[in-house]
Amino acid sequence: MPSDDLPATKFILFLQNHDQIGNRAFGERLLVLAKPEAVKAAYALLLLSPMIPMIFMGEEWGCITPFYFFCDFHGELAERIKAGRRNEFSKFSAFQDEKIRKRIPDPNALSTFEASRPDRGIRDTDLGKAWLVLTHHLLTLRKKWIIPHLHHAQSAGVKVLGLGAICAHWYLDNRKLLTISINLSDKNTKITEPHDLIYTLPDTRVAGTLPAFSIVASMENLP
Known part of the structure; x- marks a missing residue:
């Protein structure tokens, strides 16, 4: 592949963005479409991977406000x-x-734009606070374990x-090997239990297993 020789930091990683959400008929976010446990595991992958993470508009506090496709045209063009x-x-x-298609919001209606504003009140709910705690924890781990070794980060296979x-494995600076195993299915699977764990979800995971909707990250010192 033409990009094989590029370091991981040349890439932006995200779970959702304005295109993926806005191009859906009703602008649903991942937390509306998928199991929360699966989204949390994927979110941990986002923030612990060497690539540059992009968090989308309230994703850090579990925003579920839809993000519709909207624009600002008038007259015949707007109708078309x-x-x-x-x-x-x-x-x-x-x-x-x-009848169902007529429920798709009018892109030019001001109400469509207004309905796409993230509901910041969710931040103050128990769910919103839990997501903020998770975000802070993962970013703290990223700052401690990932960022100091990123300069020449390179894929080591999957x-x-x-x-x-x-x-997935990545070679990092200072002879570090980052390994992340993730299971987004509803079936348990087995893994070789890694040494030097830096994160695991859920906390109740049994060694040597990768339960449904789980993630395990470790950092190994290479000889």
Whole structure:
């Protein structure tokens, strides 16, 4: 691949962005579409991987506000955009019914834009506070274990552990090897228990196992 020789820090990593969410008919975020345990494991992968992480608009506190496709056109062009967007979804089985397509928000309506503003009140809920604690913890680990060794970070390969489960390695500076195993399936799988753990989710994980919706990160000193 043309990018094989590039260090990990040349890449931006994200779980969701304005395109992936906004291009959905109803702008759902990952926390609305997937199990929270799976999203937390993926979020840990995002913040502990050597690539530069991008957090999307309230993701750090578990925002579930939709992010719709919106724009600001007027007249005939606005009507054509509204009709074109709804017709685009007619190719999908879930939107064969015209009544359902009419529920897709009008991109030019001010209400569509306003409804896309993150609800910051979620930050003050127990769920929002828990996500902020998780974010702070993962960023603290990143600062301590990952950032000091990033300059020449390079992929050291990946292994498929099973459906929805992989183990990835990166060579870091100072002869460090970062290993992250993640299981986003609902089936348990086995791993060779790593030494020098820096993070594991859930805390109740049994050594040598990678339970459903779990992640294990370790940092090894190479000889």
